[in-house]
Amino acid sequence: MTALGMPVVPPRGSGNLRGVKKFPDAARQELSNPQLRRNIGKATHTIRAKRLNVTGELPDWEQLRDAGAAIKADVLNRLPELLIRLEEAVTARGGVVHWAADAAEANAIVTELIRRTGSDEVLKVKSMATQEIGLNEHLEAQGIAAYETDLAELIVQLGHDKPSHILVPAIHRNRAEIREIFLREMPGVDPELDDNPRHLAAAARKFLRHKFMTVPVAVSGANFGIAETGTLAVVESEGNGRMCLTLPQTLITVMGIEKLLPTFRDLEVFLQLLPRSSTGERMNPYTSMWTGVTPGDGPQEFHLVLLDNGRTAALADEIGREALHCIRCSACLNVCPVYERTGGHAYGSTYPGPIGAVLSPQLAGMDQPDDPNSSLPFASSLCGACYDACPVKIDIPSLLVELRHQKVEHARFGPEAAAMKAASLAMSSSRRWTAAQKAAGLGRVLAGKKGKITSLPGPLAGWTDARDMPAPPKRTFRQWWASDEGRAALAEAREEGQQR
Amino acid sequence: MRIALFATCLGDTMFPEAVSATALLLARLGHDVVFPERQTCCGQMHVNTGYQPDALPLVENYVEAFDDSSIDAIVAPSGSCVGSVRHQHGIVASRYGSASLCGRVDTVKAKTYELSEFLVDVLGVTDVGAYFPHRVTYHPTCHSLRMLRVGEKPLQLLRAVREIDLVELPQADSCCGFGGTFAIKNAETSTAMLADKLTDVAATGAEYCSAGDSSCLMHIGGGLTRLRTGTRTIHLAEILASVEPAVAPKGVPA
Numbered sequence: 144m145t146a147l148g149m150p151v152v153p154p155r156g157s158g159n160l161r162g163v164k165k166f167p168d169a170a171r172q173e174l175s176n177p178q179l180r181r182n183i184g185k186a187t188h189t190i191r192a193k194r195l196n197v198t199g200e201l202p203d204w205e206q207l208r209d210a211g212a213a214i215k216a217d218v219l220n221r222l223p224e225l226l227i228r229l230e231e232a233v234t235a236r237g238g239v240v241h242w243a244a245d246a247a248e249a250n251a252i253v254t255e256l257i258r259r260t261g262s263d264e265v266l267k268v269k270s271m272a273t274q275e276i277g278l279n280e281h282l283e284a285q286g287i288a289a290y291e292t293d294l295a296e297l298i299v300q301l302g303h304d305k306p307s308h309i310l311v312p313a314i315h316r317n318r319a320e321i322r323e324i325f326l327r328e329m330p331g332v333d334p335e336l337d338d339n340p341r342h343l344a345a346a347a348r349k350f351l352r353h354k355f356m357t358v359p360v361a362v363s364g365a366n367f368g369i370a371e372t373g374t375l376a377v378v379e380s381e382g383n384g385r386m387c388l389t390l391p392q393t394l395i396t397v398m399g400i401e402k403l404l405p406t407f408r409d410l411e412v413f414l415q416l417l418p419r420s421s422t423g424e425r426m427n428p429y430t431s432m433w434t435g436v437t438p439g440d441g442p443q444e445f446h447l448v449l450l451d452n453g454r455t456a457a458l459a460d461e462i463g464r465e466a467l468h469c470i471r472c473s474a475c476l477n478v479c480p481v482y483e484r485t486g487g488h489a490y491g492s493t494y495p496g497p498i499g500a501v502l503s504p505q506l507a508g509m510d511q512p513d514d515p516n517s518s519l520p521f522a523s524s525l526c527g528a529c530y531d532a533c534p535v536k537i538d539i540p541s542l543l544v545e546l547r548h549q550k551v552e553h554a555r556f557g558p559e560a561a562a563m564k565a566a567s568l569a570m571s572s573s574r575r576w577t578a579a580q581k582a583a584g585l586g587r588v589l590a591g592k593k594g595k596i597t598s599l600p601g602p603l604a605g606w607t608d609a610r611d612m613p614a615p616p617k618r619t620f621r622q623w624w625a626s627d628e629g630r631a632a633l634a635e636a637r638e639e640g641q642q643r
Numbered sequence: 644m645r646i647a648l649f650a651t652c653l654g655d656t657m658f659p660e661a662v663s664a665t666a667l668l669l670a671r672l673g674h675d676v677v678f679p680e681r682q683t684c685c686g687q688m689h690v691n692t693g694y695q696p697d698a699l700p701l702v703e704n705y706v707e708a709f710d711d712s713s714i715d716a717i718v719a720p721s722g723s724c725v726g727s728v729r730h731q732h733g734i735v736a737s738r739y740g741s742a743s744l745c746g747r748v749d750t751v752k753a754k755t756y757e758l759s760e761f762l763v764d765v766l767g768v769t770d771v772g773a774y775f776p777h778r779v780t781y782h783p784t785c786h787s788l789r790m791l792r793v794g795e796k797p798l799q800l801l802r803a804v805r806e807i808d809l810v811e812l813p814q815a816d817s818c819c820g821f822g823g824t825f826a827i828k829n830a831e832t833s834t835a836m837l838a839d840k841l842t843d844v845a846a847t848g849a850e851y852c853s854a855g856d857s858s859c860l861m862h863i864g865g866g867l868t869r870l871r872t873g874t875r876t877i878h879l880a881e882i883l884a885s886v887e888p889a890v891a892p893k894g895v896p897a
């Protein structure tokens with residue numbers, strides 16, 4: 144309670160945390176794109192196999208996962224205290240800390256900081272947090288050009304597209320498509336460029352090198368922030384991030400407040416968990432760490448923007464708190480059978496896949512009846528592959544089930560709720576249940592001579608669009624059990640059992 | 644042992660052969676099989692679709708039906724329903740039920756087993772004396788695999804079946820796309836998942852695709868008959884309850 148006696152309701156997140164369509168509708172569109180299905184299927188299967196290889200070779204992988212989960216639980220249990228320690232440590236080492244409640248505030252802070260440098264260009268290190276707040280779009284509207292330096296992010300940016308994977312934003316593109324994008328959008332590209340991956344990477348490098356040498360300010364995210372020392376860390380594969388973290392005069396880091404680790408030693412656990420889970424590598428090629436500013440070395444001005452954007456709201460909720468354990472490794476996406484078919488765009492938010500289905504409604508809410516986010520908790524078959532893959536053991540299927548419950552609690556009473564109530568009533572007594580079974584026997588009429596139902600009415604039509612439904616058999620199990628035939632068969636089986 | 648059958652709502656109504664096969668198999672193994680008539684449904688559909696309070700009467704009914712000290716074990720031919728009893732009943736009971744219900748849920752769930760884990764872990768048998776001269780592939784189903792961790796148990800049982808030609812299903816551990824109401828709410832994504840599963844089943848050239856869950860089999864079987872592939876679905880229990888005709892004229896009951 145505040146001094147005025149008003150309850151404090153933490154603000155929900157804003158920015159790119161909500162699509163325009165509900166998942167089933169958005170998915171329909173993606174499912175009908177054969178190129179996308181092929182690209183994503185191929186890529187996820189490759190990473191899946193690599194991940195299993197490198198996690199399988201660690202004898203203490205399960206203990207590492209437990210340690211990761213325990214550290215994250217500890218962080219979220221004492222987040223306020225750790226955040227203040229981080230702020231003190233960063234400030235003591237010459238950095239400046241800013242606090243942003245939502246996307247708009249964070250964007251305004253970053254824009255102002257870039258303006259102060261006098262530059263109308265900024266380098267970007269791949270970052271989920273700035274995707275989440277829509278920083279690039281905001282900067283563009285303010286007349287500032289942002290250049291993504293991660294190759295895949297650059298492909299997405301030049302393609303006027305949205306990322307569809309946490310780690311591999313251009314997973315939905317193949318190299319022929321990438322070549323076309325480069326030829327069309329990249330200034331000064333060689334018109335003879337072919338689709339050899341090395342040549343494509345070289346073209347991007349040439350384009351970026353010029354930017355690294357001339358742009359004086361960079362914006363990054365952070366994989367980890369160490370409360371004890373004020374150290375920020377980014378892990379990456381290409382080394383372009385490292386260029387942005389060292390060459391410019393000014394560095395601005397936008398970090399979600401849950402990305403904290405208490406001590407420097409905790410990194411040891413996460414630098415094993417993260418690369419193995421995300422790219423299937425034993426170690427990521429580049430790990431950059433920086434602590435405040437060092438005179439004469441690297442950026443001379445350092446700002447850290449601590450982003451809430453719905454995280455406090457999530458933290459206040461049992462489910463949301465667990466979802467904040469996520470280290471954005473994307474292992475859950477790569478094993479998810481739903482993501483594998485629909486790709487990331489169907490989820491609408493910066494965070495796709497199983498964890499996105501939990502995080503987006505948690506951060507941005509799903510209270511309105513027609514909120515596209517309210518369809519996300521249902522976008523899962525609850526197969527559990529994500530839970531098995533998650534390096535910090537987030538029980539995503541259980542969280543989804545809890546979110547479904549929350550959604551239903553807030554929904555208006557409709558036909559589905561009525562059907563569930565009726566089923567609950569029928570199934571809570573065996574007398575009513577056997578009566579209902581008799582009614583189900585009417586299904587045999589629907590089935591006719593075929594013995595199967597090929598078209599169901601109303602909301603059930605989705606089933607028979609692609610599948611038959613067997614006709615209910617003439618006799619239920621309990622009728623067989625009570626029948627002479629059933630009794631005789633059982634007696635005979637018993638006898639055989641005695642002879643064995 | 645005195646074993647109570649949990650037929651599950653779907654098994655009782657739509658797939659009675661899977662349940663009667665379970666009953667006959669356990670009786671043949673020398674056990675006293677009973678069917679508490681009060682039972683209906685585990686409530687999984689309600690919990691998984693978001694209707695937790697509506698699952699409470701079903702959890703209570705399950706406890707009423709099976710909380711009986713004369714029963715040594717409760718066995719169901721369904722991994723997902725056993726998963727629900729084990730992982731969801733406690734949650735529903737502690738949120739909406741009485742303290743005494745919570746205690747009874749714990750007692751009952753400790754005795755509830757999926758068929759393959761009961762045979763292998765509790766009875767200690769892998770060869771149940773079955774005979775099934777057909778080419779069969781096995782889909783492990785997500786809930787058996789990941790909620791119950793039955794692992795190799797169904798395959799151990801199948802490998803011991805006489806004359807069976809057991810062929811490995813490619814990408815066996817990927818979800819078939821059923822997921823309860825997911826199959827309706829996200830029918831198109833569900834169908835896309837099913838299509839890939841059917842391709843994998845077809846690649847085995849099997850006559851039968853088997854599993855330990857009638858619900859997944861209903862989904863896979865619905866796709867197989869629609870495409871007229873000629874491959875049929877069959878519950879694990881039905882294979883395990885099949886015996887050589889010469890030895891016992893009555894095989895699986897109709």
Ligand code: SF4
Nearest residue numbers: 469470472473475533
């Ligand atoms: S939920 Fe787990 S597996 Fe998924 S991205 Fe986050 S940490 Fe990785």
